[in-house]
Amino acid sequence: MKESEREPNRPDYHTFQGRGTDFESKRMRRGGGTKEVFFPCLGSLLSGVFLGIGEGFGGGLMQSSGDTAVLLFNIPYDFSAIVTARLLVVPIATQAAANWDINAIYGSVSEHFDVHNVADTATTYNVTDSHLYSVDAATILVSIVAGDVGKIVFTLSNSAHDVALLGLALKYTVA
Numbered sequence: 001m002k003e004s005e006r007e008p009n010r011p012d013y014h015t016f017q018g019r020g021t022d023f024e025s026k027r028m029r030r031g032g033g034t035k036e037v038f039f040p041c042l043g044s045l046l047s048g049v050f051l052g053i054g055e056g057f058g059g060g061l062m063q064s065s066g067d068t069a070v071l072l073f074n075i076p077y078d079f080s081a082i083v084t085a086r087l088l089v090v091p092i093a094t095q096a097a098a099n100w101d102i103n104a105i106y107g108s109v110s111e112h113f114d115v116h117n118v119a120d121t122a123t124t125y126n127v128t129d130s131h132l133y134s135v136d137a138a139t140i141l142v143s144i145v146a147g148d149v150g151k152i153v154f155t156l157s158n159s160a161h162d163v164a165l166l167g168l169a170l171k172y173t174v175a
Contacts, residue, residue, distance in 0.1 A: 033174050034083055037076060040167040041154075044069040059090065059164035062156035069154045069165040073106070079146040080175040087135040087154065088169060089127075092162035097124035099157040104140040106150020116143045116150070121157075137168060146175065 044060035044067055060069025091098060102123075107115040118140040127133055137152065144150075154165045 034171055035076070035078070035174055036169060036171040038167055038169050039071050039073040041069050041071045041165045044165075059166040060154070061092075061162070061164045062154070063092070063159070063162045065156060065159045067156045070151055071154075071165065071168055072151050073149070073168060073170070075144050075146055075148040075170075076172070077146045078174045079144070080173040082138050082141060082144070083171040083173060084169070085137040085141050085171075086169045087137045087152070088166040089133050089135055089154075090164045090166065091125075091127040091129060091131070091133065092164065093160065094129045095125070095127050095161055098127050098161040098163065099124050100135075100161065100163060101155040101157050102135070102137065102140055103153045103155070104137070104150060105153070106141075106144060106148045108145065108148050113150075116148075118142065127163075132166075134169075141170075 041060040044062055060071075061067075062069055087102065089100075101119065101121045103117070103119040105114045105117050107113055120140055125133065125135065140152070152168060154163075156163065
């Protein structure tokens with residue numbers, strides 16, 4: 001697209017950048033703004049079930065105490081700071097105090113793989129069967145930096161608190 005064809009009064013007008021599918025706004029190229037990335041759950045351990053729920057949602061299903069779902073992440077290189085970090089879950093039962101333990105293990109290349117190992121085992125959640133919920137994960141990702149690689153381990157603490165983990169939605173400011 002030629003410079004003369006662009007809309008002059010739209011500071012976030014999208015332009016084509018080089019080859020492939022790299023579309024970014026002018027604001028993003030010069031820094032600032034926000035982006036969002038989603039890291040899907042890879043499945044669950046112990047029960048070994050990868051479930052399609054309701055209208056085609058897939059995720060790691062946990063049905064027994066100790067069942068675990070895992071998702072891997074790689075923090076983008078343009079990451080500056082967390083705006084929101086949300087684990088998306090679908091509970092399989094209505095609970096006033098669903099007890100799920102969440103642990104983030106991460107580090108950068110050349111660091112020990114679990115230099116950051118942060119857990120939330122105290123929080124409980126008031127949830128309704130088959131409703132999509134967002135669980136705040138910002139507190140367990142408090143030390144992430146651009147380029148970090150890691151995993152989030154989501155563990156069912158009580159057998160009656162069945163849940164499926166869909167993934168992590170990370171919204172961040174751009175460096």
